[in-house]
Amino acid sequence: MKIHINDPLDEDALRKLKNDLPNAEITSEYFDKEVLKEKIKDYDVLIVRSATKVTKDMLENVDKLKIIGRAGMGLDNIDVETAKAKGIKVLNTPGQNSLSVAELVLGMVLDIYRHITRGTVGLREGKWEKKQLKGLELSKKTFGIIGFGYVGKNLANLLKGFETETLIYDLVKLTEEEIKEYKVKQVSLEELLKNSDVISLHVPKNDKTYHMISDEQFEEMKEKVVIINAARGGVLDEKALLKYLKNGKVLGAGLDVFEEEPPTSEFYKELLSMPNVVATPHIGASTDEAQARVGINIVDRVVEEVKKLN
Structure with a gap:
């Protein structure tokens, strides 16, 4: 053998x-x-x-x-x-690295809300941007999780401490026991997009999920939404994301995965240079x-x- x-x-x-x-x-x-x-x-x-x-x-x-x-x-x-x-x-x-991914998602949201990376870079450059970097609290926000598998469930558990209203979109109907256990509300994709302050993607990449978040979906979202993709590159339309980062509708984005890995093209140089983008090189499971x-x-x-x- x-x-x-x-x-x-x-x-x-x-x-x-x-x-x-x-x-x-x-x-x-x-x-x-x-x-x-x-x-x-x-x-x-x-x-x-x-x-x-x-x-x-x-x-x-x-x-x-x-x-x-x-x-x-x-x-x-x-x-x-x-x-x-x-x-x-x-x-x-399946499931063995899900907690690590969920923790990275949470870290990215807190980074965006509290300007951790931008503040660090600014200090290294000799800047003192105390007044410019007023942040937001995650506590009691509405958090949308698209895809409620292993990572989604771990993320919902972590969010309990922040007392978020956690909305779930998943093709599989949750049981009453699951809804109570994870303290979530299962809704349509449209309702999740319309009401969430933060949206995190946790679906596999396939023909049905490719660019499932694109221009049409961004238009449905709240102003100043935060979006996180630590699932698979391609489920989020990154060109649409850049458009809505530029026009201010998206407050910030956290990206651990990309359609092109490593993301080295001119498009990615522009996307990754945005001050409201936090990015990591596909390290969600790397603990x-x-x-x-x-x-x-x-x-x-x-x-x-x-x-x-x-």
């Missing part, structure tokens, strides 16, 4: 994998697409995170590969359909705690499937 880990895996998780499968040949090294395309033919199991793209052309000529493990929630870096057609089991770790949980979880799932093969 040959197992290859192409992206960094938590050290405790790697030790656990070796202990649980002592007879397996386990390698851990990053190969770029062209190298991995050749080497993947020799593996029984491939474990990746988000950096490695497991594409259709990479999978078309594999016969030995039985399992692909994604140490993370999303599967948009893996051609799942081709894998399934080849009889390859695709595993992921020690989340990576430890993700690593252990994917190891447990891979070991379970390997034992089934035997």
